[in-house]
Amino acid sequence: xxxxxxxxxxxxxxxxxxxxxxxxxxxxxxxxxxxxxxxxxxxxxxxxxxxxxxxxxxxxxxxxxxxxxxxxxxxxxxxxxxxxxxxxxxxxxxxxxxxxxxxxxxxxxxxxxxxxxxxxxxxxxxxxxxxxxxxxxxxxxxxxxxxxxxxxxxxxxxxxxxxxxxxxxxxxxxxxxxxxxxxxxxxxxxxxxxxxxxxxxxxxxxxxxxxxxxxxxxxxxxxxxxxxxxxxxxxxxxxxxxxxxxxxxxxxxxxxxxxxxxxxxxxxxxxxxxxxxxxxxxxxxxxxxxxxxxxxxxxxxxxxxxxxxxxxxxxxxxxxxxxxxxxxxxxxxxxxxxxxxxxxxxxxxxxxxxxxxxxxxxxxxxxxxxxxxxxxxxxxxxxxxxxxxxxxxxxxxxxxxxxxxxxxxxxxxxxxxxxxxxxxxxxxxxxxxxxxxxxxxxxxxxxxxxxxxxxxxxxxxxxxxxxxxxxxxxxxxxxxxxxxxxxxxxxxxxxxxxxxxxxxxxxxxxxxxxxxxxxxxxxxxxxxxxxxxxxxxxxxxxxxxxxxxxxxxxxxxxxxxxxxxxxxxxxxxxxxxxxxxxxxxxxxxxxxxxxxxxxxxxxxxxxxxxxxxxxxxxxxxxxxxxxxxxxxxxxxxxxxxxxxxxxxxxxxxxxxxxxxxxxxxxxxxxxxxxxxxxxxxxxxxxxx
Numbered sequence: 001x002x003x004x005x006x007x008x009x010x011x012x013x014x015x016x017x018x019x020x021x022x023x024x025x026x027x028x029x030x031x032x033x034x035x036x037x038x039x040x041x042x043x044x045x046x047x048x049x050x051x052x053x054x055x056x057x058x059x060x061x062x063x064x065x066x067x068x069x070x071x072x073x074x075x076x077x078x079x080x081x082x083x084x085x086x087x088x089x090x091x092x093x094x095x096x097x098x099x100x101x102x103x104x105x106x107x108x109x110x111x112x113x114x115x116x117x118x119x120x121x122x123x124x125x126x127x128x129x130x131x132x133x134x135x136x137x138x139x140x141x142x143x144x145x146x147x148x149x150x151x152x153x154x155x156x157x158x159x160x161x162x163x164x165x166x167x168x169x170x171x172x173x174x175x176x177x178x179x180x181x182x183x184x185x186x187x188x189x190x191x192x193x194x195x196x197x198x199x200x201x202x203x204x205x206x207x208x209x210x211x212x213x214x215x216x217x218x219x220x221x222x223x224x225x226x227x228x229x230x231x232x233x234x235x236x237x238x239x240x241x242x243x244x245x246x247x248x249x250x251x252x253x254x255x256x257x258x259x260x261x262x263x264x265x266x267x268x269x270x271x272x273x274x275x276x277x278x279x280x281x282x283x284x285x286x287x288x289x290x291x292x293x294x295x296x297x298x299x300x301x302x303x304x305x306x307x308x309x310x311x312x313x314x315x316x317x318x319x320x321x322x323x324x325x326x327x328x329x330x331x332x333x334x335x336x337x338x339x340x341x342x343x344x345x346x347x348x349x350x351x352x353x354x355x356x357x358x359x360x361x362x363x364x365x366x367x368x369x370x371x372x373x374x375x376x377x378x379x380x381x382x383x384x385x386x387x388x389x390x391x392x393x394x395x396x397x398x399x400x401x402x403x404x405x406x407x408x409x410x411x412x413x414x415x416x417x418x419x420x421x422x423x424x425x426x427x428x429x430x431x432x433x434x435x436x437x438x439x440x441x442x443x444x445x446x447x448x449x450x451x452x453x454x455x456x457x458x459x460x461x462x463x464x465x466x467x468x469x470x471x472x473x474x475x476x477x478x479x480x481x482x483x484x485x486x487x488x489x490x491x492x493x494x495x496x497x498x499x500x501x502x503x504x505x506x507x508x509x510x511x512x513x514x515x516x517x518x519x520x521x522x523x524x525x526x527x528x529x530x531x532x533x534x535x536x537x538x539x540x541x542x543x544x545x546x547x548x549x550x551x552x553x554x555x556x557x558x559x560x561x562x563x564x565x566x567x568x569x570x571x572x573x574x575x576x577x578x579x580x581x582x583x584x585x586x587x588x589x590x591x592x593x594x595x596x597x598x599x600x601x602x603x604x605x606x607x608x609x610x611x612x613x614x615x616x617x618x619x620x621x622x623x624x625x626x627x628x629x630x631x632x633x634x635x636x637x638x639x640x641x642x643x644x645x646x647x648x649x650x651x652x653x654x655x656x657x658x659x660x661x662x663x664x665x666x667x668x669x670x671x672x673x674x675x676x677x678x679x680x681x682x683x684x685x686x687x688x
Contacts, residue, residue: 027057027133027142028110032149034125038157039118044084047151049073049129051110056137061092061104062112068103069144071131073114080123084115091663094680107136124152217377224381257337262387264341269379270372292428292610299428302421309414311407311464407465412479415453419446426507430574431632432610433540439507440494447487454483500584508544508580532559532601537631541606544583545593549602551631553638556603561656566685568600568678571639571650573608573632578667579649589671595678600653607636607648653681661685 028051035046053059062071073087090111092104116125128148134141307313422442429437455461457480459472472480493499499506535541537551550556553569560567572579586592596602609632618629621637628634640646643664651665661684665677 026145027054027135028052028059028131030129030147032151034116034151034154037154039121039154040157041119041121042117044115044117047114047116047125049087049112049114049149051106051131053106053108053110053133055108057107057133057135059106059110059131059133061089061106061110062087063089063104065101065103067100068097069132070103071110071112071129073112073127073129075114075116075125075127078124078126080118080120081125082117082119084117085657087112087114088659093663118154121154121156123154124150126150217373220374220377221381224378228382228385258387261337261341262383264338265344265383266376266379268342268345269382270375292432295424295428299421299424302417302424306414306417306421309410309417311411311466407467408476411456411463411466412453415449415456419449422446423505427575430507430511431608435511437507438511439509440512442507443490443493443499447491450483450487454480454487457483498584498588500588505577506580508542508583532562537611540611541604541609543602543604545587547587547593547596547602549604551604551606553603553605553635556601557656557658560601563601565599565601566661566681567654567656568596568602569652569654570602570604571635571645571648571652572604572606573648574606575608576648581669582649582667585669586671586674589675591675592671592678595675595682599678599682605635605638606632607639607646608632609635651677653678653685655685655688661688 030049030051032047032049035048036043039045051059060068060070062073064070071089075083077083089104089106090113092106092110094102094104096102112129126149128146130144130146132141132144422437422445426437426442429435456463457472457476459469459476462468490499490502493502493506494512496509496512498509533555535550535552536555541551543549550559556567556569559565570579587596609630611631612629613631613634615629617634618627619634620627621641623637623641628637636646639650643650643652645664647666649667653661655661661681662677665674668674
């Protein structure tokens with residue numbers, strides 16, 4: 001009775017609005033197209049229906065709702081094509097209303113997709129779609145509106161896809177099969193290619209209304225603030241202070257140059273970052289984050305700075321450069337400021353790459369204004385602290401010089417930089433499976449570093465440039481106690497203690513050779529699998545907390561089909577700090593862990609793993625037309641092409657056919673939110 005009552009109220013409301021509103025309103029503008037127009041007979045494509053929704057309005061999605069009028073798509077029967085499955089929505093939102101019950105909707109932009117098998121290039125696909133829109137401000141709902149569509153214009157490909165599939169071996173001089181056609185064709189599975197929900201590589205420009213631009217700017221600005229807390233950004237702040245402290249300029253000149261310094265940071269991130277996305281795509285961020293070359297370079301740079309701070313040597317400019325600066329001081333000074341900002345951007349990009357990855361994908365996908373606004377917001381937040389420290393370098397200059405405080409501060413920073421340098425070595429080590437810096441080795445080195453720092457603060461030894469002290473001051477004693485407490489806290493980590501607050505900065509627990517009495521965190525390779533097949537790549541890739549799972553998408557789908565469970569997809573990376581924090585602080589929650597182990601088929605897709613696959617499994621991406629040869633590159637390409645995203649962590653829950661059960665979820669350290677995310681997916685799966 002309640003359901004009928006709600007429907008009657010809603011219909012009455014629509015009738016009153018449609019009768020009283022004399023002005024014709026159309027808050028949604030539609031476009032539609034085929035994902036591909038060059039086809040081979042029998043190829044599966046998608047019809048893409050896109051609606052740009054005016055500010056202050058929302059549109060109901062497809063589905064079965066208790067009272068709300070869902071969008072519907074009717075494809076007419078015709079020659080030359082075959083309808084596959086039903087129309088589905090892309091990234092709609094969920095809401096439960098007191099009066100009309102549960103429903104899904106879009107704001108800003110709506111996208112619907114329908115799979116079609118093209119049998120002949122002469123096919124012309126016709127039909128109708130019906131939709132309903134409502135105002136967010138006044139509550140006005142317009143009557144359902146029906147519109148016709150017609151999509152045709154298909155042509156045969158010059159080179160049939162079957163020819164390329166018939167090649168016995170991949171040839172770098174010949175175009176390989178594209179991901180939209182054969183993304184997982186080489187895996188052993190019973191699921192046909194046409195049943196996959198793999199979207200074509202089409203990253204549409206985002207709706208760039210004023211509201212969306214401001215929202216995107218605010219989110220990017222907050223991301224910039226978060227980036228300041230990463231291990232490869234925070235240590236750069238004292239270097240900036242030292243650089244401007246030694247400039248010997250007046251206060252007015254310092255403020256002016258500090259403003260230039262901040263402007264250079266913003267300029268580099270906004271312009272250079274967008275150009276990188278346009279020219280080489282979002283993989284540039286992945287390269288800087290995980291490739292051994294930049295990470296080893298950053299590792300040695302940090303060690304070099306640390307040794308300099310400890311007093312082993314002084315880093316000075318070459319005499320010819322100093323002489324050139326003396327001849328043209330103003331030009332040289334500004335050039336130095338620019339390169340100081342450029343160095344900051346390069347070094348910090350290893351940590352900030354995953355954060356700005358989504359912005360780079362938007363830029364590579366064709367949007368222009370949105371990535372510029374996003375990169376500007378990110379870099380603005382990123383530059384403000386460095387600019388403030390540069391404006392007020394006297395904060396260090398005012399320290400007592402006679403007591404050697406400045407050198408003590410430099411020594412402390414040297415020890416900290418030495419400890420943080422291991423993060424870069426760890427990133428390369430995990431991505432390439434070198435096995436030279438496992439978690440227990442990393443912790444042991446940290447114990448040595450901070451024990452040595454505590455001994456230094458307690459005046460057990462002195463370093464070059466230190467001044468003799470008569471007694472240990474209270475601040476030094478307190479810092480020494482903090483260092484020793486930290487050593488005592490992290491030492492049990494060598495035997496398997498989780499160390500949750502540091503999980504994002506340490507290698508994963510699965511890298512340890514020995515874990516004492518911690519069955520919940522044993523490497524997945526030590527687990528006896530009792531369901532489906534043994535996981536591919538399970539000998540070197542692992543899931544945390546004794547979770548049984550997979551590292552290959554198709555293998556997980558096959559198991560989910562057999563077990564009648566949804567697929568939990570974890571887009572992760574060896575160098576992903578936030579991924580480790582989620583695993584340590586959220587996945588470890590008993591209720592989350594219970595659901596992941598019992599209710600889902602879990603698949604971890606590492607986007608930065610460098611393991612090269614057999615040549616027969618290579619393919620050419622339709623996103624950037626590059627050959628994807630490694631596990632990481634194929635997983636990263638899969639995330640971009642299917643889900644229009646390349647940030648990690650990124651969690652998606654689907655059924656075995658690849659249909660998303662609810663909108664994806666990203667970084668969120670609240671376990672209750674994650675439990676609600678899992679439960680909603682299970683509810684939607686049970687209702688299918």
